Amino acid sequence: MQDRVSFDIQDERVNIFWQQGFLSLDRITTDDEIEWLRGIYDEIVAQMAGYSPAKIALLAGRQQLPLADGKEILVWIPSPELVFPQLLDTRFYRNAIEIAAHLLDVEPTKIVGRIRVYLKPAHCGAEMPWHQDAAYPGSVDLLKIWMPLDPATPENGCLHFIPGSHLRGIEPHRPYEGSGLIAEGVDTSQAVVCPLPPGGATVHHCHTLHYSRPNHTDSQRRALVISCRVIESESIE
Structure with missing residues (x-):
């Protein structure tokens, strides 16, 4: 492993995070690691979703995708690190934990991050x-760090945030598409769009309203997310 990429989380950026509820970072890992992570990512999807990303894209283009009855989908896989523990020994993961610790003002050993x-x-x-x-019922995460492995654009599904929405508490939500939730009465006039290059990242508070568009482009949008919470003792469930 090379030395990790440095990142700038100065006090000014900490203040911005707590004022607006999110941050956008240009880079939290290296090009070499991004390339390696793409290979691991594709293997995870192939093993745990049953199809490689390339096969999913091919079937989707032909409108023959068997997942979700062929409807528009978001492939979502929790805790791939349980099957691929090498993910925990990456600059991406280590830097994300340090970023979360700095923003939450705790030692990195107090952060639990789930991929x-x-x-x-x-x-x-x-x-x-x-x-x-x-x-979401039972949620204990305080923030999430979201890193794309492909260019994330407004057209293929980069994240949108509403600044300051984390200061208003939890808004009313209703069920969406069976297993999801959608916030009611959201005023999107102040929404900020956060496109990112591969290896860039957004960090958002658990109360920050956020959104991403459908991907109707010719390119897939792969992303890794680390959900972070703070533990009060050294014992981890």
Whole structure:
């Protein structure tokens, strides 16, 4: 492993995070690691979703995707690190934990980070409606760090945030598409769009309203997310 990429989380940026509820970072890992992570990511999807990202894209383009009855989908895989523990020994993971610790003003050893895989296939990657992560029952995460492995654009599903929405508590939500939630009455006039290059990242508070569009482009949008919470003791469940 090379030395990790440095990142700038100065006090000014900490203040901005707590004022607006999110941050956008240009880079939290190296090009070499991004390339390595793409290979691991594709293997995770192939093993745990049953199809490689390339096969999913091909079937989606032909409108023959068997997942979700062929409807627009977002492939979501929780805790791939349980099957691929090498993910925990990456600059991406270590830097994300340090960023979370700095923003939450605790030691990195107090942060528990769980990885998630998100894939929006080309032509059929589903919308993620406006919501707050803390609205989901049982949620204990304080913030999430979201890193794309492909260019994340407004057209293929980069994240949108509403600044300051984390200061208003949890908004009313209703069920969306069976297992999801959508916030009610969201005023999107102040929404900020956060496109990112591969290896860039957004960090958002669990109460921050956020959204991503469907992916109707010719390119897939792969992303890794680390959900972070703070433990009060050294024992971890």
